[in-house]
Amino acid sequence: MSFPLVRNRRLRSSAALRNLVREHTVTLNDLLYPIFVTHGANIKEEISSMPGVYHFSLDRLEEEIREIVELGIPAIVLFGVPHEKDAHASSAYDPNGVVQQASRLIKTWAPELLIVADTCLCQFTDHGHCGVVHYDEAKGSAEVLNDASLELLVKTAVSQAEAGADIIAPSNMMDGFVYAIRQGLDEAGYEQVPIMSYSVKYASSFYGPFREAAHSTPQFGDRKTYQMDPANVREALREAQSDVAEGADMLMVKPALAYMDVIRALRENFNLPLVAYNVSGEYSLVKAAALQGWVDEKSIVLETMTGFKRAGADMIITYFAKDIARWLRN
Numbered sequence: 001m002s003f004p005l006v007r008n009r010r011l012r013s014s015a016a017l018r019n020l021v022r023e024h025t026v027t028l029n030d031l032l033y034p035i036f037v038t039h040g041a042n043i044k045e046e047i048s049s050m051p052g053v054y055h056f057s058l059d060r061l062e063e064e065i066r067e068i069v070e071l072g073i074p075a076i077v078l079f080g081v082p083h084e085k086d087a088h089a090s091s092a093y094d095p096n097g098v099v100q101q102a103s104r105l106i107k108t109w110a111p112e113l114l115i116v117a118d119t120c121l122c123q124f125t126d127h128g129h130c131g132v133v134h135y136d137e138a139k140g141s142a143e144v145l146n147d148a149s150l151e152l153l154v155k156t157a158v159s160q161a162e163a164g165a166d167i168i169a170p171s172n173m174m175d176g177f178v179y180a181i182r183q184g185l186d187e188a189g190y191e192q193v194p195i196m197s198y199s200v201k202y203a204s205s206f207y208g209p210f211r212e213a214a215h216s217t218p219q220f221g222d223r224k225t226y227q228m229d230p231a232n233v234r235e236a237l238r239e240a241q242s243d244v245a246e247g248a249d250m251l252m253v254k255p256a257l258a259y260m261d262v263i264r265a266l267r268e269n270f271n272l273p274l275v276a277y278n279v280s281g282e283y284s285l286v287k288a289a290a291l292q293g294w295v296d297e298k299s300i301v302l303e304t305m306t307g308f309k310r311a312g313a314d315m316i317i318t319y320f321a322k323d324i325a326r327w328l329r330n
């Protein structure tokens with residue numbers, strides 16, 4: 001036998017052959033598109049650090065929803081950017097809150113489009129933390145309370161389901177949130193509404209542009225007492241394990257790009273559907289380089305999405321979803 005013994009290039013010799021042996025593909029069915037909704041009238045305002053991503057007031061939302069449906073994107077993730085904020089995030093569970101109003105409207109325009117409601121408090125609290133804060137004047141310290149926050153999250157999730165959300169996606173990283181929300185939903189008659197848990201959410205600098213977009217930067221301190229340390233992967237398995245035990249229907253890893261190993265670890269250890277969240281900072285980095293003409297946006301994005309699938313994700317939340325839908329069509 002002549003050298004080389006193995007000719008791996010044989011299967012790469014034509015596009016048709018490469019297509020035949022391809023192991024992973026990105027399809028429209030994999031995509032969830034985040035949308036920011038706000039109060040006011042006639043607002044479609046670009047987020048400066050996220051070119052191509054906007055805040056929409058409710059009267060400008062229909063056009064956007066129709067475009068998403070026309071592109072064939074199956075699901076959106078709704079983020080509220082409310083005007084009123086207070087210590088107890090009342091606007092998060094107000095039946096007339098911005099997310100609740102948006103959900104009801106979207107269901108009249110596009111009943112088939114899946115609405116994933118991000119269930120968190122940070123956009124709705126005046127201090128910008130994801131839960132209730134207890135201040136110790138004497139010590140000059142502040143603590144984000146776990147169990148008191150759960151009550152507000154449950155109220156938020158139930159009011160989102162009432163308004164028409166198809167999937168509840170708690171992102172605030174309090175302990176026990178899946179169990180508490182599951183119970184709350186069941187008691188309110190929403191036992192068929194699945195929970196997509198942000199199981200493994202790291203305290204990441206990649207959320208920077210989102211916090212500008214959602215006006216949710218914490219006013220003091222950081223989120224490190226509830227979001228995870230980027231250095232840990234065994235802890236990610238523990239987080240996922242507790243969510244599975246508490247009744248989560250889907251698991252998520254967030255951010256995605258710097259955490260491909262974590263996606264793989266969850267894939268190998270759990271059998272629930274797995275979501276990769278391609279977060280705001282990951283979007284902005286690629287956009288900025290693409291706008292400079294330094295990288296080819298389409299091929300970089302499609303390669304990245306394929307990477308998430310290869311790592312083990314079943315679906316991807318990405319600000320590129322509309323672009324990808326257009327590229328896949330052509």
Ligand code: PBG
Pocket residue numbers: 118120121122130171172206207208209210211216278279280281
């Ligand atoms: C709310 C929330 C955040 C993101 C999604 N939900 C911000 C945060 O935790 O600070 C980030 C999404 C992104 O960066 O695209 N807790």
